[in-house]
Amino acid sequence: MLMKQTKIICTLSANRGDQSFIQELFDAGMNVARLNTAHISLEEADTLLNNIRSVSDRIGVLIDTKGPEVRTCEIENDIEVITGETVRISGKHVPAGGFKVNYEDFTDDVPDGSAILIDDGEIYLTVTSREEDELVCRAENDGAIKNRKSINVPNIELDLPALTERDAEFIDWATRTDIEFIAHSFVRNRDDVMAVQSILDMRKSPIKIIAKIENREGVENLETILDVAHGVMVARGDLGIEIPAEEVPGIQKHMIKTCIQRVKPVITATQMLHSMIDSPRATRAEVSDVANAIYDGTDAVMLSGETAYGKYPVEAVTTMSDIARNAEAQKGAISYKLPVYQQSEDLMPRNHLAKSAVAMAAMLPAKAIITSTKSGDTAEICASYRGKTPIYAFSGSMRTVRELSLCYGIHAEQLSIPPTTGELVKTSLRRLLEDGRFGMDDLIVFIGGGHIYSAHTNFLQVDTPATLLK
Template sequence: MQKQTKIVGTISNLRLDRDFLSGLIRAGVNVLRLNTAHQSPQELAEAVDTIRAVDDRVAILVDTKGPEIRVSSGGEPVEATVGRPIHLKGDPEGLSGGDRLYVNLPGFGARVPLGASILIDDGELELVVTAKDGETLTCFPQSDGLIKLRKSVNIPSVPFDLPSVSERDREFIRVASEKGVEFIAHSFVRCAEDVLAVRRLVEQHGGVARVIAKIENQEGVDHIDRILDHAYGVMVARGDLGIEIPEERVPAVQRMILQKCIESSKPVIVATQMLHTMIENPRPTRAEISDVAGAIYGETDAVMLSGETAYGKYPEEAVGTMTRIASEVERHLRPFRDHKLQRVDYVVTETLARSTVGASVHIKPRAIIVDTLTGRTARYVAAYRGRVPIFAMCYRRSVARQLQLTYGVQPYFMEMRSSREEFLQYAVSLLLDEGQLQHRDMVMVIGGSFGPSEGATFLEISQVSKILSSRVRHER
């Protein structure tokens, strides 16, 4: 089933067999996500090798843990009871137990003010700070429960000076870079420097990965414009975001980030609990269907599945459901998003992209074919959110896979051609062979100089048969 919106599917080393991966891809997954929170570096390397052996066209996104605060790993779980105080301190070597709870950030207590809410395990338990004695906090639970070791700790609206990249993340970034993955999604991005720190590590290890900034806290929201100056794309990670900011604000923040990313031609992913009930059930709730549809009506580049595909009972069904929702909603979207792009490097290319999508509303071609060295031209065209499929002819396999995350783009790898005529001949012949075009179809082609890239410089509109008749078909 054809769709424009891309799907990111999370997988784990527990399910990495060929049939499972092939099934997800057939159902509509474009990007496979690996969550390093549940992997070792060796398992990451093995997973990348397995995916490449199954399908070398699908993109791989590696998700880091990022800078975070957690309950320390030593000791035993702490029983939380309403009315009984818990004494909390920052000490990664501390042993939790009884009424003592330790977190992995030294000096934690000194930075948390009286009256602050401390949320444990993605907000499942709330502790309110009522007193401070040096670096030890006296907190009262707001509900009964068990605080387990290594669970997440969030303090809404209280900033902490954490390192951009942990030592653990550095090792995973090294492995991901050496394996040539397409994307690194860095967690808890707070500012542009967090993105730049990951980019420097990727370059240091000779990688091609593009950095996706996961927006999960108020600092990330506040600095979104500077983050967009340096990130390849953004993930709206609504789980932690809904803990760090009031949950009723999440829809408005999601909408704002989508708008900024689209006008910057930066891929944007909406994530977290989109079809959560399909972890256990074969059908989603109506609210979940509306949630996915809302993101697609907002013209997101991609929607993401987490537990639904990583360990759920109905992974292919979840992907199929998302594919059907996308295909239906896209029928009702406007055929041209006429807006001014931001962060434009090549004005001529951007002008050609806008003109092409605008004209496609009236010409109604079967396809827009794009010659792209870095993927930029294809992303410019996609930013105008037309209904016509965009076939991106790429000269690097890494670029072709990176475009798997961009709305409406179907990437193909080809060798560089020496002239416009050779490019046109080869591109339409390839798409004919793939069943994407027929001889009578009209196509719009955006191309460049076929040398050192200066962006796209021409637009051609023609029928496939006329392109082929202009020269004997190039032998591939």
């Protein structure tokens, strides 16, 4: 069976996160486990983390923050609305004939004529006027307004704080535990990322930040967000509400392409196999959706409700793995289309060698690219060219191994680094030969340091295990 290159993120829940279940997901193809802090307590997060680590120390763990969001609040009974009916909204009190939201300055930030979408667009209101600290709105469709439901105001920038009190609690918890990634919700600009990074810096935490892009402001500021974030998530749920849905596919392609060029991990998320919450089989449209994200080069695809509470969680992961392997076998490499990744002058030899390694492996062809890495950078640059040759990365750091669990095409393992490059090559070859990854007479490409204490990657070698193990 072909090895899967695209990584799969699975959302776990407190009610479905025991070791046996996590093992099933891992065996089916899960690479990263996601904990949604909106739906779990700190104690439940502790239990889930311990269960994940009991299954495998190579599974990356990502937690989602809630981020700056507006929700309905203090609604005791559902409010039934009819098309054309007047509905009032306030951030300071519960108005007669309406509801309150959890953002006090909501009425100041939202101008007349704005569209207000409630519960992922289930209810559509239009602001017609304002009276003191209330917005007067017209209901554009029938429905029920419920408590604690999301509020979106497309194309309007709300002056919300980047972090909630709950976010700060979970970030503090993450810095005291063994977490690799924080996915921060509703990132609008680099300042939102730095609000989280400043806390991590104070705690001297190595946790990587994934910026969830969920509105137009985030899309427009993508380049500057990538200057400070480890990677991004194309969070298509809120993005498809804040921005016209027909624009999202093009935005998704642009974001994936930009991240690949910047050597930043990119996750494609939301409703990828949504029907499998209730059905044992995905729709043809869903299969095409997942495959097209993989054709575009996404590092990872994510399952949310499918694994958190759906009826067919393991089947969803298996389906996604099957789609990935098939799409990867069909798509072409992009190694010849991308320029060499530009960094400071002292790092350019490594970057030229990385592109050469991928191109050489494709042309020969070689069965594997092997690299040793402390930070994961060399492996990530090789992976950014999206070649078809699997990349095996060996690191002395288990944290680096788990960080690479999010990156396309990289199969990372921990290895005690021997004193010489020659011994490193032999040790890594023996392990991969034992696993049946290739044969003694297959060509392999090794990229790493010519000396075990080299400051940067400066060594590229092509040969067979039969020769290298002599």
